Amino acid sequence: MTPIIQLKNLHKNYGDKQVLKGINLDIYPGQVIGYIGPNGAGKSTTVKILCGLISDYEGDVLVEGFDLKTDPLSAKRKIGYVPELAELYDVLTPAEFLGFMAELYELPKEMAEDRIHKMIAAFGLEANLNQRMDTFSKGMRQKVLIISGLLHNPDIIILDEPLSGLDANSVIIFKDLISKLAKDGKTIFYCSHMMDVVEKVSDRIVLINEGAVIADGSFEELQTAQGNQSLEKIFARMTAKDSLSDAADQMMRAFEI
Amino acid sequence: MNLVNRFFLYIVLLPSGIYKNMGINVLQLKAILNAKLILDDRRPNTMHQASQKKQKKPISFATLGTMLLTGFMGCFFLVSFFVGNNITTQFTIYFSFFIFVLASTLIADFTSVLIDIRDNVIILPKPVTDKTFVLARLLHILIHITKMVLPLALPAMIYLGLRKGVLQLIPFAFLTMLVTLFTIFLINALYIFILKVTTPEKFKVIISYFQIFFAIIFYASYQLVPRLINKAALEHYDINSNNWVWLAPPYWFAGSMEFLTSLQFTPTLVTCFMISLVVPVLSIWIVIKYFAPSFNQKLSMISGSEMSNQPVTEIQKKPKPTTSTYLSNLSHWFTHAGAERMSFLHTWKMTSRSRDFKMKVYPSLGYILVYLFILFFGSNKFRLSDIQNQSGSGKGIFIGLIYFSSFILIVSVSQMLYSEKYKAAWIYHITPIDKPGKIISGAIKSIIAKFYLPLVTITAITALWLVGPSIIPNLLLGFFNQLLITCTTGYISVNAFPFAQVQNQAKSNFIRGIFSLVIPGLIAGLHYLVYGIMPVVIILSILSAIACWFMIDAIKNKAWGQIKAVYQD
Numbered sequence: 001m002t003p004i005i006q007l008k009n010l011h012k013n014y015g016d017k018q019v020l021k022g023i024n025l026d027i028y029p030g031q032v033i034g035y036i037g038p039n040g041a042g043k044s045t046t047v048k049i050l051c052g053l054i055s056d057y058e059g060d061v062l063v064e065g066f067d068l069k070t071d072p073l074s075a076k077r078k079i080g081y082v083p084e085l086a087e088l089y090d091v092l093t094p095a096e097f098l099g100f101m102a103e104l105y106e107l108p109k110e111m112a113e114d115r116i117h118k119m120i121a122a123f124g125l126e127a128n129l130n131q132r133m134d135t136f137s138k139g140m141r142q143k144v145l146i147i148s149g150l151l152h153n154p155d156i157i158i159l160d161e162p163l164s165g166l167d168a169n170s171v172i173i174f175k176d177l178i179s180k181l182a183k184d185g186k187t188i189f190y191c192s193h194m195m196d197v198v199e200k201v202s203d204r205i206v207l208i209n210e211g212a213v214i215a216d217g218s219f220e221e222l223q224t225a226q227g228n229q230s231l232e233k234i235f236a237r238m239t240a241k242d243s244l245s246d247a248a249d250q251m252m253r254a255f256e257i
Numbered sequence: 258m259n260l261v262n263r264f265f266l267y268i269v270l271l272p273s274g275i276y277k278n279m280g281i282n283v284l285q286l287k288a289i290l291n292a293k294l295i296l297d298d299r300r301p302n303t304m305h306q307a308s309q310k311k312q313k314k315p316i317s318f319a320t321l322g323t324m325l326l327t328g329f330m331g332c333f334f335l336v337s338f339f340v341g342n343n344i345t346t347q348f349t350i351y352f353s354f355f356i357f358v359l360a361s362t363l364i365a366d367f368t369s370v371l372i373d374i375r376d377n378v379i380i381l382p383k384p385v386t387d388k389t390f391v392l393a394r395l396l397h398i399l400i401h402i403t404k405m406v407l408p409l410a411l412p413a414m415i416y417l418g419l420r421k422g423v424l425q426l427i428p429f430a431f432l433t434m435l436v437t438l439f440t441i442f443l444i445n446a447l448y449i450f451i452l453k454v455t456t457p458e459k460f461k462v463i464i465s466y467f468q469i470f471f472a473i474i475f476y477a478s479y480q481l482v483p484r485l486i487n488k489a490a491l492e493h494y495d496i497n498s499n500n501w502v503w504l505a506p507p508y509w510f511a512g513s514m515e516f517l518t519s520l521q522f523t524p525t526l527v528t529c530f531m532i533s534l535v536v537p538v539l540s541i542w543i544v545i546k547y548f549a550p551s552f553n554q555k556l557s558m559i560s561g562s563e564m565s566n567q568p569v570t571e572i573q574k575k576p577k578p579t580t581s582t583y584l585s586n587l588s589h590w591f592t593h594a595g596a597e598r599m600s601f602l603h604t605w606k607m608t609s610r611s612r613d614f615k616m617k618v619y620p621s622l623g624y625i626l627v628y629l630f631i632l633f634f635g636s637n638k639f640r641l642s643d644i645q646n647q648s649g650s651g652k653g654i655f656i657g658l659i660y661f662s663s664f665i666l667i668v669s670v671s672q673m674l675y676s677e678k679y680k681a682a683w684i685y686h687i688t689p690i691d692k693p694g695k696i697i698s699g700a701i702k703s704i705i706a707k708f709y710l711p712l713v714t715i716t717a718i719t720a721l722w723l724v725g726p727s728i729i730p731n732l733l734l735g736f737f738n739q740l741l742i743t744c745t746t747g748y749i750s751v752n753a754f755p756f757a758q759v760q761n762q763a764k765s766n767f768i769r770g771i772f773s774l775v776i777p778g779l780i781a782g783l784h785y786l787v788y789g790i791m792p793v794v795i796i797l798s799i800l801s802a803i804a805c806w807f808m809i810d811a812i813k814n815k816a817w818g819q820i821k822a823v824y825q826d
Contacts, residue, residue: 051382076384087378091299092292103288104383132299 002065004029004156004187005050010059012045019045021211022059029155032178032188034202036195036231038239042211043191044084047160050189051081064155077105080154082146084161084191090133094120094144097133098151105152112151119147123170138165146174157181158189163197175201199231209239261320262294265400282389289380289393290400296373297401320404328408330358335416344518348511349502351413352436356507357478359440361471362405364447364464395545398441406437421518428517432510435537439506442540465616473623480631509533591702596690597813600699604673604755605707611756613677621668625661652788655720655728659735660781662712664774666743669704671750674758682757693754694815700755701747701812709743730794731784737801738780744808745776751812753821 003026010023020042027033037043048054049061052072061068063075088097095116102112120129123143133141142165149157159178163171178201182188192198198205199219207215207222215222215238219231226234236244269290273283298320337350380390410433417425451463502508512529519526584605592598608614685696713736720728787793 053377053381073384073386076382079382081382083378087375089292089296089373089375089379091296096292096295100288100292101379101383104285104380104385106282106284106384 001028003027003062004064005189006060006062007046008060008062010046010049010057010061012042012049012054012057019211020049020057023208023211023213025206025213025216027187027189029187030182030185031204032182032190032202034198034205035189035191035208036193036198036205036235037208041208041239043208044160046208047158047189047191050158051079052076077152078155080149080152080157082149082157082159082162084164088133088141088145088148090136090141093130093132094125094147095129097144098148101148102151107152115151116147119150123147123173139167139170142166143170154186156187156189158191160191161193162190163192163194171197195230195232195235205231207235207238214238259298259320261324261404262298262400265403266290266294269396269400276392279392280386280388281392282386285385285389286393286396289385289390290397293393293397294400324404324408327405328411331409331412334358334409335412338413338416344515345508345511348514349505349507352432352507352510353505355409355433355436356440356443357471357475358409359402359405359437360443361468361475363402363440363444364471365468366401402437402441406433425518428514432514432517432533435513435533436507436510438537438541439510442537442544445544446540462612465612469616469619469623472620473627476620476624477627477630480627506536509536587706591706592699593695596692596695597699597702600696600755601703601706604700604703607676607756608669608673608704608707611676613675614672617672617675618665618669622665625665628661629658652785655731656735656781656785656788658716659732659739660777660784662716663739663742663777665708665712666704666739667746667777669708670701670743670747673700673704673755674751674753676756676758679757679759682754685754685757692814693817693820694813696754697747697751697815697820698809698813701744701751702809705740705743709740713739730791730798731788734784734794734798734801737798737805738784740805741801741808742777742780744805744812748808748812752815752819 005025005027007023007025010020011018012020023042023046035043035046045054049057049068050063052068052075055069055072061075064078066074066078068075092100098116098120099112102109102116107115117126117129120126123146125140125143128136128140133144136144142162146162149159163174166174175197178188178190182203188202190198190202202219204218205215205222206213215225215234217225222231222234223229226237229237266287270283270287276283276286300319334351334354337354338347340347340350410430414426414429417429447467451460455463509529509532512526513533515521516526516530584602588598588601588605592601608618685693690696717732717736720732787797
């Protein structure tokens with residue numbers, strides 16, 4: 001099977017600071033990749049490169065065989081992106097915003113309208129379809145963003161902390177949605193700090209630290225290699241420099257005179 | 258979307274066939290433009306942002322409002338047709354106004370309207386080519402600029418049409434177009450230049466300083482130009498007599514206007530015409546060829562700069578003090594330990610660092626400087642000896658100087674209430690503060706220490722140097738009154754925590770604005786009356802000082818019930 005996403009020796013520098021130090025990854029269709037790492041590890045940089053937000057990187061990125069540098073458009077058509085921050089034009093209504101997105105993906109108008117209606121309804125936002133989003137809660141905005149990432153039925157879905165602001169019920173819907181999308185053959189690149197969610201939804205976990213992959217495999221494989229622990233524990237063991245319980249102890253000791 | 262936008266969208270999309278041949282996706286282009294124009298229509302425009310009320314009803318027709326206002330501005334430009342005795346002179350002045358106003362508006366609009374950094378996250382991951390995106394941006398800029406240029410030029414067009422015949426309109430419209438192209442180039446070049454010499458993080462700060470600078474220049478020219486025009490010499494002023502005028506772009510366009518209307522083939526006019534044809538076209542070509550491709554990159558730098566300003570993780574043995582010695586000394590002199598001192602330091606730092614605050618207050622500092630300049634050098638009656646002898650207008654100027662600077666304090670004190678990050682004021686609500694007045698008095702003292710002390714020092718030194726010790730009683734009365742005015746304004750108007758409000762109370766601001774002009778004016782008038790009577794001046798100084806003391810105490814003792822202490826979410 002040929003990989004759907006290939007990262008080959010991916011490097012990225014910000015000035016003198018090397019953020020990605022040669023990432024090599026082959027991702028296969030239908031995989032749910034849990035992409036995890038501590039703050040500053042290079043997670044969002046990888047995501048931004050994959051989505052085409054950053055183009056001055058070194059190395060190769062192939063999406064369904066299309067090189068992101070030479071044929072970014074073909075690659076971008078295959079990808080749906082749900083950004084981390086609720087960045088959207090909030091004076092637009094969801095209908096306007098999503099319609100705009102659909103046109104950028106060149107979806108036929110009727111199809112787009114139909115999809116927008118169905119997806120908005122699925123998230124229970126029918127009543128808000130024609131309301132400006134500046135009044136929306138964080139969760140409502142996140143739902144609109146999720147829809148905007150799925151609208152064009154992409155083969156690859158990149159999710160950057162997609163659950164932020166969602167209430168418990170929406171989280172259940174969304175987790176269910178991820179597994180159904182994966183069953184449908186979609187490749188999902190799931191970037192998050194919530195270890196328990198990553199542990200449950202992903203069938204392959206990629207752990208990066210300081211710009212390099214330090215672990216790659218299914219949760220079971222990680223457990224065999226690192227001891228039968230939760231992902232949270234494995235994560236801490238592999239990325240924390242000092243013992244974390246020491247930190248808590250030090251905090252407690254600060255009360256002492 | 259309103260009719261105006263619909264019309265413009267239709268017009269710019271007319272050459273769709275050409276776009277297609279250039280390899281541009283017309284449907285995407287239309288989608289982006291459509292979204293952008295809707296966004297424009299719902300955005301409070303720069304000119305009446307300040308007077309905009311709390312969004313009771315959503316803004317829908319911002320475009321039309323802006324166009325009306327711009328048309329009004331265009332009427333002012335007509336002044337230039339009453340200066341000088343030839344077309345070149347008149348149009349040099351006209352086009353100078355034009356370029357200046359257009360550039361200063363665009364410089365603000367480019368950051369807020371035309372370069373929306375959300376574009377990066379929203380549009381860049383979509384399958385849109387750079388070409389399409391850049392063209393969408395250019396066309397959006399074109400529409401935006403047309404919506405400004407049309408109303409701006411309309412008054413002049415009507416004037417020209419009525420005075421000199423309709424035929425004059427053709428060269429005028431043509432040249433206005435070229436001038437506009439040239440202005441766009443200027444702004445673009447400026448942006449690229451700023452991005453080259455500084456980091457993207459500082460970009461917005463620098464742009465906002467430019468805006469402040471433009472606002473002050475604008476005010477200065479508004480004040481100075483009418484004064485200059487009164488001088489009879491100007492009516493016979495001929496700009497052609499200066500050689501340096503070749504360096505001023507408006508001159509080229511004015512020369513072309515003369516050329517096109519008179520059709521005299523003099524070397525000067527023909528050269529002007531050639532330059533004004535070649536320069537804009539060339540500059541726009543440069544923008545498209547060299548600036549546009551790197552523009553997206555630069556823009557993603559502005560938004561994607563979170564990596565480059567990572568906190569310095571240098572572990573120091575001794576924690577570095579966050580407050581300079583000078584500041585911590587000041588805070589010890591003026592405030593009691595605890596909430597008041599914390600608020601003093603907090604306000605000091607916020608006023609130095611908040612772009613929002615600086616944008617509101619610094620222009621008013623500039624206005625006062627301009628006004629003082631006019632006061633001193635604008636009137637022919639002014640003589641240094643008058644001030645030294647405290648006779649004639651000398652008294653008035655001295656009092657004007659003192660009481661006008663109180664305006665700075667009033668502006669700062671009332672502006673201190675507002676912040677974009679007003680939500681951060683939760684800190685006052687979760688901490689055990691017995692009297693919120695302490696926070697307010699700390700903040701007001703901070704403003705006084707920061708803006709009043711330097712002013713007082715400069716005024717005092719100047720006055721003592723010019724007049725000598727005999728001015729001391731009046732100086733003291735002035736200073737205490739100024740302080741009293743500030744504290745009273747603080748007592749009356751600061752009824753909430755500093756930096757804890759959304760700026761929207763247009764009405765109360767207006768009334769406060771009137772009061773803040775009338776009251777210092779009244780007090781200044783009274784001071785003027787008693788100026789020469791020393792015992793009265795001394796007694797009033799003492800009374801004023803005591804009143805200040807009580808006022809500050811009253812502020813400090815404001816209880817929770819007396820202030821609007823509702824957390825604004």
